């Protein structure tokens with residue numbers, strides 16, 4: 001193994017006989033070693049030597065179609081977005097070197113929050129350094145000891161970590177199960193603080209939550225509601241506000257969390273809300289206060305991108321076409337997909353096991369296609385998935401080429 005991370009003799013020398021705190025990683029080390037011993041390329045350390053566009057990069061010296069970037073709206077190479085970043089670098093320098101509550105709030109951070117307020121038509125917007133930190137910060141700050149967080153069992157790691165950090169009682173329910181959610185809500189002691197946390201699109205299978213019903217039930221049971229729209233912002237809903245908009249319940253959501261690392265095309269996270277006391281979170285929320293703010297070039301690209309996404313209906317329509325075509329093409333070839341119908345820009349292909357999944361991932365890369373290989377514990381029900389995320393910049397011809405690549409790789413590996 002290139003980096004010597006699974007050499008037990010070396011580990012013993014290093015620890016000098018004391019309990020090795022790394023022994024808890026042994027199963028994962030063995031899994032990785034077995035995978036590489038089967039001769040496949042490491043699916044978790046691919047290097048993109050050059051990125052040519054939102055849909056193409058050079059990987060291993062070869063022009064590769066990207067189908068696993070979450071770059072749904074293809075904003076990373078938008079000329080206005082790139083220009084805004086360059087200008088901010090010139091005008092404000094490379095970084096803020098400080099927290100938002102000290103020296104880290106520049107004009108660009110305010111403009112980015114203005115763009116978000118306008119995009120969602122909400123009173124307040126707070127920008128974090130990542131989406132992970134937005135969930136970590138908001139959930140841990142509003143739901144503390146003695147409060148209850150009712151959440152979908154398939155929630156993103158940042159949601160679970162936010163619950164753990166806040167020390168709230170965590171009450172998970174079966175994925176997208178409205179009745180199970182209601183039952184759990186009704187069991188919470190009278191008078192306790194309640195937060196229901198949902199996602200618009202669940203990123204592993206690409207399925208959408210039944211938000212209209214869930215939010216109604218949460219409200220009837222006296223809970224506040226937070227919806228993570230990481231994988232739906234920019235794409236789903238008439239104005240790209242997400243599944244909340246599509247379901248007509250955006251005004252019933254107390255908090256919407258999002259990220260700049262997907263449709264917006266850069267890095268960062270945010271929370272928008274109409275709560276009248278929202279601004280106090282800027283002083284109370286540790287993952288906002290105790291970390292440096294985003295660089296000026298990043299907030300400038302984010303603000304420009306968000307403003308352009310408001311007018312992205314043509315791109316949204318094309319992305320739906322791409323998603324539908326990929327979903328129907330793969331189904332016709334005999335692949336098993338995560339959803340019966342296309343519900344988002346994510347199409348998940350279910351693999352029989354990790355070995356076959358890695359072999360298929362490798363065969364696709366040989367064909368010139370990059371997808372994400374996802375495995376437990378990130379995936380539900382111990383599944384191995386090839387996750388495809390489409391981009392509005394994939395042309396219809398590119399989608400046909402992608403389907404041909406799946407056919408070739410699937411036959412070579414013996415999956416179809």
Ligand SMILES: Cc1ncc(COP(=O)(O)O)c(C=O)c1O
Pocket residue numbers: 130131132133135156158199203228230231259260261267268269
């Ligand atoms: C549902 C969900 N929430 C939050 C995040 C975190 O976003 P970020 O990449 O900005 O940290 C992700 C990222 O994958 C996500 O899928």
